[in-house]
Amino acid sequence: xxxxxxxxxxxxxxxxxxxxxxxxxxxxHVTMQIKNGEFFSMLGSSGCGKTTSLRMIAGFxxxxxxxxxxxxxxxxxxxxxxxxxxxxxxxxxxxQHMTVFQNIAFGLEMESAPKDEIEKRVKHVxxxxxxxxxxxxxxxxxxxxxxxxxxxxxxxxxxxxxxxxDEPLGALDLKLRKEMQLELKALQxxxxxxxxxxxxxxxxxxTMSDRIAVMSKGKVQQMGTPVEIYERxxxxxxxxxxxxxxxxxxxxxxxSKDEAVVFIPDVNMELTGLPVSQGLVNGDTVTVSIRPExxxxxxxxxxxxxxxxKVTNTVYIGTDTHVYVDLQxxxxxxxxxNRISRLDPGSFYTVGQExxxxxxxxxxxxxxxx
Amino acid sequence: xxxxxxxxxxxxxxxxxxPTTLWMLxxxxxxxxxxxxxxxxxxxxxxxxxxxFSLDNYVRLFGYSxxxxxxxxxxxxxxxxxxxxxxxxxxxxxxxxxxxxxxxLAYFIARADPKRRNTFLFLVLIxxxxxxxxxxxxxxxxxxxxxxxxxxxxxxxxxxFHVQFQPLELLFTPGAVLVGMVYEFLPFMILPIxxxxxxxxxxxxxxxADLGANSIKTFLRVTxxxxxxGVVAGTILVFIPVMGTFIVSDILxxxxxxxxxxxxxxxxxxxxxPTFGSAASxxxxxxxxxxxxxxxxxxxxxxEIVVA
Numbered sequence: 001x002x003x004x005x006x007x008x009x010x011x012x013x014x015x016x017x018x019x020x021x022x023x024x025x026x027x028x029h030v031t032m033q034i035k036n037g038e039f040f041s042m043l044g045s046s047g048c049g050k051t052t053s054l055r056m057i058a059g060f061x062x063x064x065x066x067x068x069x070x071x072x073x074x075x076x077x078x079x080x081x082x083x084x085x086x087x088x089x090x091x092x093x094x095x096q097h098m099t100v101f102q103n104i105a106f107g108l109e110m111e112s113a114p115k116d117e118i119e120k121r122v123k124h125v126x127x128x129x130x131x132x133x134x135x136x137x138x139x140x141x142x143x144x145x146x147x148x149x150x151x152x153x154x155x156x157x158x159x160x161x162x163x164x165x166d167e168p169l170g171a172l173d174l175k176l177r178k179e180m181q182l183e184l185k186a187l188q189x190x191x192x193x194x195x196x197x198x199x200x201x202x203x204x205x206x207t208m209s210d211r212i213a214v215m216s217k218g219k220v221q222q223m224g225t226p227v228e229i230y231e232r233x234x235x236x237x238x239x240x241x242x243x244x245x246x247x248x249x250x251x252x253x254x255x256s257k258d259e260a261v262v263f264i265p266d267v268n269m270e271l272t273g274l275p276v277s278q279g280l281v282n283g284d285t286v287t288v289s290i291r292p293e294x295x296x297x298x299x300x301x302x303x304x305x306x307x308x309x310k311v312t313n314t315v316y317i318g319t320d321t322h323v324y325v326d327l328q329x330x331x332x333x334x335x336x337x338n339r340i341s342r343l344d345p346g347s348f349y350t351v352g353q354e355x356x357x358x359x360x361x362x363x364x365x366x367x368x369x370x
Numbered sequence: 371x372x373x374x375x376x377x378x379x380x381x382x383x384x385x386x387x388x389p390t391t392l393w394m395l396x397x398x399x400x401x402x403x404x405x406x407x408x409x410x411x412x413x414x415x416x417x418x419x420x421x422x423f424s425l426d427n428y429v430r431l432f433g434y435s436x437x438x439x440x441x442x443x444x445x446x447x448x449x450x451x452x453x454x455x456x457x458x459x460x461x462x463x464x465x466x467x468x469x470x471x472x473x474x475l476a477y478f479i480a481r482a483d484p485k486r487r488n489t490f491l492f493l494v495l496i497x498x499x500x501x502x503x504x505x506x507x508x509x510x511x512x513x514x515x516x517x518x519x520x521x522x523x524x525x526x527x528x529x530x531f532h533v534q535f536q537p538l539e540l541l542f543t544p545g546a547v548l549v550g551m552v553y554e555f556l557p558f559m560i561l562p563i564x565x566x567x568x569x570x571x572x573x574x575x576x577x578x579a580d581l582g583a584n585s586i587k588t589f590l591r592v593t594x595x596x597x598x599x600g601v602v603a604g605t606i607l608v609f610i611p612v613m614g615t616f617i618v619s620d621i622l623x624x625x626x627x628x629x630x631x632x633x634x635x636x637x638x639x640x641x642x643x644p645t646f647g648s649a650a651s652x653x654x655x656x657x658x659x660x661x662x663x664x665x666x667x668x669x670x671x672x673x674e675i676v677v678a
Contacts, residue, residue, distance in 0.1 A: 060576050080579040093577035097595045106591070110582030158581065 003072035006162050006194035007034040007057055007085075012066035014052050014218075026052045028218035029066070034162075034196060034211075039188050041197040041205040044215035045241075050198045053215075054164050057196060059083050071161055081110070085162040086155035090170055092147050094139040100126075100150050101135035107158045125157040128187065145176050152184070162194045169204065181207050202242050206230070214238050236367055239289045246295065246332050248288045252366070255282045260366050262288055267328040271305050273361035279368060287367045293335040294363035297323065297349070298356045305359045311349045323349050325357060332357065409648035417642035427649035450633070450650075457630040458657065460544070461612040464551040468608050469601060471552065472559035476600070477593075479560075480567035487568075494560050502554065506621045509550050513540040513622065542624035550618040555611065559604035566600030567593070602669045606662060613658045630654045 014027040027049040034040045042050035055061045056068050059080035068075045070083060086107070095103050101122055108118045126132050129149040139147055148168060155163055165184075169177045185208045188195045199205050205212050206226045213223045214237075221241075222234040233239035236247065250262040253270070260274040271288060280286065298306070309325040309332065316338075323334040334357075349355065375381055409427055412420040431454075435447035479490045497505060512518045515537045527535040540546055570593065578588040616631030623629075630650060637647030 058576075058580060060579075079584075080576070081582045081584055085580075087577070087580045089573050089577060091571065091573050093571065093573035095574065095577075095592060095596075106578075106583075107581035110587065154581065 002036050002161070004035065005033045005069070006036045006038070006071060007040075007196060008032070008069040008072075009053065009056075010067050010069065012053070012056065012063045012068060014049075014056060014061060015064040025218050027056070027063075030215075030218070030220055031066075032213055032220060032223060034194060036194055037192050039185065039195045039197065039208055039210045041199060041209040041212045042215055043199055043202060043205040043212050043242075045200055047217075048215040049218040050200075050215050051166055054087075054166055054196060054198045057162070058085055058087050058164050084160055085164055086158050086160040087164045087166065088148075088151045088155050088168045090167045092139075092151040092168075094147060094150055094154070096139055098138075099135060100131065100137050100139070100142070103139065103150055104154045104157050107154060111158075121157055125153045128156070129153045144172055145180065148172065148180065152187075156187075156191070156193070160193065162196060163188075165195060165197045167199055168197075169199075177204070178207075184208065214241060216241070233289070233365065233367070236287050236289065236369075239365065239367065244292050244333065245289045246292060248330070249369070250286055250288050252280060252282055252284045252286050255280060262286060262366060264288065267307075267330045269307055269328075271359060271361070271364060273304055274364050274366050275362060277366055277368075280366065285369045287369050289365045289367055290359055290363055292322070292333040293320075293337070294360070295332065295334045296358040296360065297325075297334060297336065298358045305361060305364075307357045307359075309355055309357050311351055311353045311355055313351060314349050316348070321348065325355060327357065405648045405651055408644055409652055411645045413643045413645050419645055427646045428653070430646065431649055431653055453628055453630055453633050454653065454657065456544075456627070457613055457654075458661075460548065460551065460629065461609050463548060464555065464612045465605055465609045467548070467552050468556055468559045469604070472556055472563055472604065473597075473601070476560050476563035476567055479564050480570075491561075491564070494557050497553075498557060503617055503621075505554065506550055506618050509546070509553065510541060510621055513546050513549075515539070515541070517541070541622065542626045544623070544627050546622040547619045547627045547629075550622045551612050551615075554615075554618060555608040558607040559601075562603035562607065563597060563600035566597045566603075570596050598669060602666070605665065609665075610658055610662065614654060 009030050009032050012027055012030045013025055016024050016026050018024050026047075030049065030053060042053060044050045052061060056063055057070070059075065059078060059082075062077050070085060075083065095106065098106065104122045104125060105118050108121060113121075122135075123132075126135065129152055131146060131149050131153065134142065134146065134150075139150065142150065148171075151168065168184075169180050172180060181204055184195070188208075197205070197208065209226060211223065211225055212229055214221045214229060216237055222229055222238045224232075229238060230242055233242060233245075239245045240247070248264045248266065250264040250271075252260060253263045254261045255276065258276060259272070260276050260280065261270060261272045262274060263270050274288075307327060309327045311323060312326045312331070313324040315322040315324075318338070320335045320337055323336060325332045325334055375385070407421065408419055410421075410423050410425070412422055412424060412426065414420050431450045433446045433448055433451050435445055475494075479487055479494075482490060500508075510517075514520075517540070519540060520537045523538065524535040527533050574592055574596070575588055578592045583591060614631050616629060616635050619627050619629045619632055620635075623632075630653075634647050634650045634654070637643045637650060641647075
């Protein structure tokens with residue numbers, strides 16, 4: 001019976017000494033629980049602590065403080081070769097002097113598995129990653145995508161409790177990357193192995209993950225499903241990092257059980273009927289955020305949260321048209337989906353055109369100022 | 371003409387290779403052919419070359435002798451075969467010892483803090499600033515009867531163990547020649563091994579550990595095979611010169627340790643028999659080529675030789 005959590009990090013700190021002699025917490029009191037069978041991503045820009053966290057799970061680094069648990073067992077200073085986790089490296093780290101078969105068999109030979117079993121399992125895993133027939137090739141004779149598959153096969157053949165993937169698709173071109181994303185996800189669902197996936201690509205994390213931990217400056221900013229993270233970002237950082245957002249600084253004017261009213265002095269407007277989020281107090285300085293695709297440009301105003309603006313620029317990008325609207329000196333970004341095929345320039349907004357902007361209360365988030 | 375050259379890649383290549391080709395032709399190929407020609411000749415009583423086509427010199431080298439004890443006209447004299455065999459075994463032993471000494475050091479430097487690696491490499495190269503011959507003489511100072519090693523050993527024996535001390539006969543022994551050779555050629559092994567070790571990405575060690583290999587298995591299955599190009603390059607850089615050099619054996623071996631190099635030198639200078647010297651030179655070359663051929667066929671040509 002597997003433990004509830006495949007991986008657990010409890011209050012983990014990893015401190016490095018910078019070349020200038022300062023102490024830097026690359027991972028700063030991180031706590032996270034990764035459930036068994038879950039596709040879990042750590043998402044953040046470089047230096048956010050995601051790779052260091054992964055390396056601590058793998059055993060390449062040891063925490064300065066706190067503890068990493070795998071299947072409920074504290075890892076302490078257990079070396080990597082005694083952990084039931086395997087890693088797919090960013091650079092693939094294939095053994096160039098070995099064939100594809102030897103690369104994949106390496107991990108099984110270390111377990112002293114019998115020869116015929118090794119052969120069977122290598123064959124099976126090669127089928128899984130669709131590399132049958134490539135056994136005798138050397139890594140250098142394979143394309144980037146094929147090398148990536150070998151790296152995945154080499155780790156999976158060990159049937160680990162947890163598969164760790166460190167930006168495994170970073171070196172592939174966009175189209176192949178999208179293909180591999182779906183393949184990896186399908187592989188994970190088919191095998192039921194817990195995947196911990198590190199990436200800086202939010203779309204990749206969204207596509208593949210059951211849950212995502214958004215990280216910044218060594219801390220977890222938010223942990224949740226892709227929908228939760230996109231629709232209910234916990235703070236301005238997450239709202240800004242995941243997708244795009246329009247931000248306004250405002251003051252919480254009144255707060256009742258089911259409605260918040262925020263006044264935004266920059267553009268001299270008041271937003272009413274906003275959803276109430278936790279921890280807000282009347283009079284707080286807040287950040288109001290709304291996604292560009294959730295701003296409506298309307299023929300005529302509605303009763304609530306309707307403002308007049310002027311189009312300053314439009315950018316046609318195929319699926320959408322990006323419309324930039326001047327709202328009393330503040331620039332608002334609006335994404336309009338091109339749902340109808342048209343060529344007539346008159347059907348698009350033109351620069352200088354007066355428009356009416358509607359921000360539906362349920363689309364607006366009130367965030368505590370960081 | 372210049373325009374044609376600009377358009378024609380193959381004549382560009384010819385032009386670029388021309389200076390070296392001429393150089394090699396004049397200073398390697400032609401002299402080698404002359405050596406071959408001389409080796410088939412005979413020595414005149416006053417030391418000149420009589421050109422002919424005779425294999426006498428080669429026959430003599432492989433043991434046929436006309437200088438026999440009991441009135442025979444011919445007999446087997448193993449002297450030269452022994453010299454050839456001694457040279458070959460010494461070159462093997464030297465190379466093996468140099469690998470054993472150089473590998474751990476190269477490994478240490480390759481895994482040291484990158485900021486300190488250059489300092490270590492610099493230290494490895496310092497001996498090369500001194501002339502080759504002077505370094506061999508320095509070993510003579512250490513090894514001779516009144517040398518540093520005997521002084522220290524004598525002091526330890528009489529003052530600590532309170533025993534009579536007879537100075538050790540270190541100089542003019544095969545051991546002295548081996549020590550000298552190892553010392554002289556060590557850097558040429560350290561550098562290529564270092565280069566190939568340094569090229570191994572850290573993630574490969576991590577991958578091996580991740581897949582269940584402890585440090586010994588990681589070394590045997592990953593580090594060692596990936597550093598073999600360096601070992602091969604170092605072997606070529608050490609084995610070939612050790613086969614031919616005569617200075618180390620001349621100074622540290624005296625009359626006791628005569629190698630092919632010494633034989634050739636003596637034939638040209640003391641014995642004034644360039645025909646026999648030429649034959650010995652060619653046999654040395656052929657022996658070296660044979661060993662190198664089989665070695666590189668098995669292990670490849672060690673791309674690190676380019677770096678070193």
